Amino acid sequence: MPEATNATDTLTITVDGKEIEARPGELLIDAAERVGIYIPRFCYHPRMRPVGMCRMCLVEIDTGRGAALQPACMAPVAPGMNVTTDSRPVVKAQDGVLEFLLVNHPLDCPVCDKGGECPLQDQTMAYGPGESRMIEEKRHFEKPIPISDLVTLDRERCILCDRCTRFAKEVAGDPLIHFLDRGGQTQVNTFPDHPFASYFSGNTVQICPVGALTATPYRFRARPWDLQQTESTCTSCSVGCRVVVDSSRNRMLRMNGVDIDPVNWSWLCDKGRFDFQAFESDDRLHGPLVRRGSELVPVRWSEALNEAASAIREGLDRSGPAGVAVLGGARLTNEAAYAWAKLTKGVIGTDHVDCQLGDGLPAEVVLGLPRATIDQACARGGTVVLLAPDLKEELPVLYLRLRHAVLEDAATVIELAPAATTSTELAAASLRHRPGEQVTVVRALLDGGPAPQGADEDGFRRAAEALRRGPVTVVIGRSSVAEGAGAVVDAAAALLAGLDEVRFLPALRRGNVHGALDMGLAPGVLPGRTALADGRDWFAGEWGAVPVEPGLDATGILRAAADGRIDTLVLLGADPIADFPDHVLAERALAGARTVIALDTFLTASSSQADVVLAAAGYGEVDGTTTNLEGRVSTLGRIVTPPGTARSDWHLAGDLARRLGADLGLESVEATWAEIERVAPSHAGVTWELLTSPEASDGVVVPLPSRLSATEVDVEGNALGGSDVSVVGGAGVPAADVQHGQAAAAAVASVAAEGGPQGEAGKAESHAHESAAAAHEDSTDVSAEERGHDDAGGVEGQDDVPVAEPPPGDRPSLLRFAPPAAEPSVPPVDRYSLRLFTTRKLYDRGTLNQQARALRGLAGRSTARVNPIELARLGVEPGGALKISSARGSLVTATLADPDVPRGAIVLGWNLDGPDPGDLIDAEAPVTDVRVETTS
């Protein structure tokens, strides 16, 4: 896929007598297709390098020396090129190529899954000879053979186009399938007992031009002409790949990627491709359940809703709005998230809402940092800093994009991670830091000094250079739930302060967590990326009332519930017992809340302990929109009806509101979106018409550039993702996720900046802050000083800024990141402890993975990975058992010697079968140090 050298230059070529414009470097096959001249092809795929293997795209090209047959997929356009795609020689060539391909291709179309949507079938009909002169025996192979858990291969159908093998090597980087026995018996196959265990194997099925590769879950389940296609967006993670869902008779049967330029380039990961199966599981909740005694029994909706509403009302009577808390919401559509935000913050009046479960980043950080798009992150020659979890395991398609950027577009990746990840081999430099001490490495990089002790000097130098070169995108997320979010936030703050041109791509993993954050399902924020303090008056005008004080985050809510201070806990698709890093606290919280109301699609570890369970509609059962990690809003398709009487989450919000004596006024998805567009500052101008228009088929990134350019572009032209007023967190946010919660709360301030000196001045100020903090890291005086400074700013701000009375019609400003005031105090590792680091796998014990037939059983077991030297020191044979203890609890696990894990660390898989690190983690501690001992 050679890049067009310069998009503005064009040259003219003649195709079939018609003069067309083409971009220099573009391939003839693409240039012709753009003007509607389709040249048939099998091996060519626009997202992979051309190989010219199938010869189907032969056309006559005359560049002045007479016409000659050449493959159009291998011919870059040249000025004056004269091309004929339908001359006699071309037709004869196409005829011959198809006859040749059919020498060995079986005519088993009636029993082949591809029949009806098969390029070979279609092109044989359109360009083929109609008859074959071949009477010889065709090739035979044992069939079908599984080449992975998800993909089945019928080798005799293969036309050796090299698409799947090229994909495996070039795009996915997992060359586990290859041409074998090249010659008369060439076949695609794996090495014996080395299956095609790629997270991206399903894409080979999608791009196979014949029925050779079929997805095992879809095989023999439908005929293409029976399928109904609905475009939608995948919500398995927050990348938001565009998909088309094929369904038949009210069942989703298949999902394929749609090629949209800014996101997924037609690729999907196998989890995203196959986990829709979970929603037709027999374990789905079909209707509401209410606890009677020790059992959850099915009841009618009115009864369940009445019970839920009266529990909320009684809770309000007993302990006021602060007695109600809502956890979760990342599964919801944007509209449902907005309805729930309006219900919780506007009607119930509590701000104890968090759509993340202590495994993400504080809302004000995610919403306040200048946001990058995937395209910006993957820009040619850019620098990407990974302060993030293992992307291939958590956001697989983002990994594919980044891999392409590194290999094809000269992007430089700098990885900061405690141990090697799947991104390490892409990284120009992979710098190892102790869990919780990211900021040490970041500061050293920004200082431009010599490499600190322990760092790989060459790598460090390369990383520092790449940072200086810019533009820099930081992929920011929680790589390990065994450490607090504070460490990442500090590192981000240092990068923001120390670099001129830096943007952030938040690698939060849950499907629509970004939509939920944008819609205000987090403490201290309101819909549209507004701080509670800023938007209070605007939203009070819109909703009637909003909470006065910022509420608790997930850790705070669970702590309060465990202490008996939460009366009613609503779980919006959240499963804290499985997902919250601290299992002990989560279990105590569910036991401690007086009433637990769960909206869920399945009975999970948490929702099975609820008092009222409201069956919710799942993926493909509701329409609406979703928001990805770029802030890209795209539409979801409603494909099937929910099982039983399960209802959509936004309906349930309305039902509960009515029973609480309020009317949300959200009658439909369109009406809800219209209200979001009207009230949410970041969503201004993003109308339903725009979202559903053909121009927005790639989705719409919010806020719209027009809104940003008006107020939020700094001197260098960087959209800052914030407006002319800066807000940090919200007063009294007990940011328990941020380990230095007290200081952060103290730093809360509305910095006055009506003139908008947010560019250089703001930077200098925060840089000064960083330096001071760096120089006197351990000095409490400094934090006091900082606090004083910020408070002063806050007072000034309240004086100057018309926050109290926003002019009518003027929306509140957008949140803006401000660095936390104090360093988190990470205790040094003592010589007897190992620092715990958790990693996730794509296939884990998550509900969708376990409920989707195709994916069940792919989850691995958790094994502790330790440096072999450390194992030897402990006297443990690799594979031997080890007892791991923390202040919270202990577990026994098998071990694996891994030289990529530094000494002093122990790596455990999160949410896998086997021992569960959630038993060891204290969510309120900045890091988790564990003692290990042999079991014998």
Place this chain on the structure above:
Amino acid sequence: MARLTEANELVAREIIGRYPRPKSALIPLLHLAQEQDGWVTDDAMEHIAELVGVTAAEVLGTCSFYEMFKREPVGTYLVNICTNISCQLLGAEELLHHAEATLGVKAGGTTRDGLITLEDVECIAACTEAPCLQVNYRYRYKVAPEDFDRLVDDLRSGALVDEVPPHGTLHRTRQRIPTDRAAGAASPVGGREPAWIASRPAPAKDTP
């Protein structure tokens, strides 16, 4: 079956060191594996994949392209009888039938004692000397049936041990590259041990 022995792994690393990229050593390493076991085992291919940093499927893709890499066990002596046109005209078919009858195996088979594998092959470029055959790729020209019988007797009796080494053997011809002339690809195995960056950050610079 067998991965490369420790001694052969050292040879393998030396071979890898001759090339700018480890992957370039793939074919020499397949020869090495074939020399070790007489044929290329799956385990050896996996081992080679680890040594040069590719997947086993890629090693197999290369290995399976070449007829002369055997992926099934073959006898100590591989006898290839040419049946292409020149040899055929001068009695190669008869020679092959005679060989099959003498050895008691069909072309492609191995004698029960594991000594001889018989194969019919396409032209081996000795048409002037037809009919011809090869024993472990060493030529025998103008082979009459009685010549073949004598050859088999000699192989069985060990009279040719010095002349014809067992199938796969390369050590007599192995190239020796002085280390100072090797391109010096780093072995992908055994890099530096990861260590955490431990020191405190340098004091921050003064800011404007």
